[in-house]
Amino acid sequence: MKNKLTQLLCIVLTVATLAACKKTIGLEPLPANKITEFKVAVSDGNIFGAIDETDKTITLYLPYYYELDVIEPVIKLSAGAKLSETPAPVAVLDTKKTYTVIAADQSTSSYKLVIKLNQISPLVLTELSTATIATTMAVGAYDVRVQGNFNIADVKKIKAYLVDKADKEYELTPSTALGTTAVSVAMIGGIKTYTYSYLQVPQTLDTGSYKVRVKVQALTAEMKYPVKVVYGRPGINYGPVTVKQGETFKIATGGVVFNDFKEFYITVNGQKTILPIISFTRTEATIRIPDSLPPGTYTPTAAFGTWPLLTLNWSVTVTSK
Structure with a gap:
């Protein structure tokens, strides 16, 4: 009798288990407010951004040799979704760009764009001064030059500054007074060296000691020894x-x-x-x-x-x- 009861209980449990297996377990629907693809066209194809859904970032690695100032991304979204704004060109040095995706159900998701320029680093500059002798620059002079391993010849991508004790930057601007502003390349001491010439000291600058800082796209470097800005022999424009x-x-x-x-x-x-x-x-x-x-x-x-x-x-x- 006991064996028959045991067999009956097993049959009841088996039927109950099979009945439970017939039920469908519902899955959470996938979010419909995603960026599914981010790419940028370059001369030899496309560069794709790495989309991280965990920290909501799009990381784009740009080799320096493409010499891009801006990118014009092509963005794919989840079905039925749209961006909160029309896509526009983005400066490669922009660190604040975000994209907000709006799904058909009006839910949103925001992504931060992180552009990483794959430049040759570190940026190394040729010193203008030494530990004992400070190079002098006249206020308003337009014969200043900076040298280093810039690995780029586009003058728009190189910026040189004099920096005061409060860390305020004063840009050395290109001048055409002595010739066409350009970056030249030569082997100096067995090292490939880029020279950016005909830079002008601001006419409004105070005299004194300044650091020299150079920025090449995302790279920044400073010369170890400061320069001295002085009043020089004035010039007068040609003008009968x-x-x-x-x-x-x-x-x-x-x-x-x-x-x-x-x-x-x-x-x-x-x-x-x-x-x-x-x-x-x-x-x-x-x-x-x-x-x-x-x-x-x-x-x-x-x-x-x-x-x-x-x-x-x-x-x-x-x-x-």
Whole structure:
């Protein structure tokens, strides 16, 4: 009797188990607010971003040799989803770009774009100064150059700065006063060296000691030894003028600034004749022609501080009132 009860219980349990197996277990639906593919077209194909759903990032590795300033990504989404904004080009140095995906059910998901430039590092610069001698740069001078292993010849991707004690950067801007701004490449001491020339010290900069900092896309480096910014021998822009007796005219500098402007004069009948300096700033001066100055064409000379006299290669033509 006991065996029959045991057999009956087993049969009941078996039937119950089989009945339970017939039930369908429901699965959570997949989110419909995802970025499923992120790619950027390059000269030899496409580069795909790595999408991490855990930390919601898209990491894009860009080799430096493509020399991209911006990327124009192609983005695929979950079926029925859309982006919160129309995709637009993204600067390769942008560190704040995000994408928000809106699903058909209005649920959202945001991804942060992380662009990693695969540059050759570290960035190494050629020192301008030494431990004992600081290189001097004149305020406004446009003959500064920086050298290093930039591995890039695009002047738009290289930035050079003078940096003060408060870590404020002052950019050395390209100048065309001495020639076309460009990056040249040469073997120096057996090392492939890039030279970025014709950079100008800001005309508004204070004199003093500054660090030199260079940025090449995502890389940054500083020279070990600082440089010294000083007032140099000023220059005056080429500019022949014609002016009446008793009137004023202006002279300007696009390079080394005016400092300690002492005299501006011409020679009349063998005699030094002062043309009064009415006012001057670092970049401009106002000069007056005396009422009694005889009409004629004269070559002016300027005196600044203790610098040698600056005889100009253009003329001042004086006419009658």
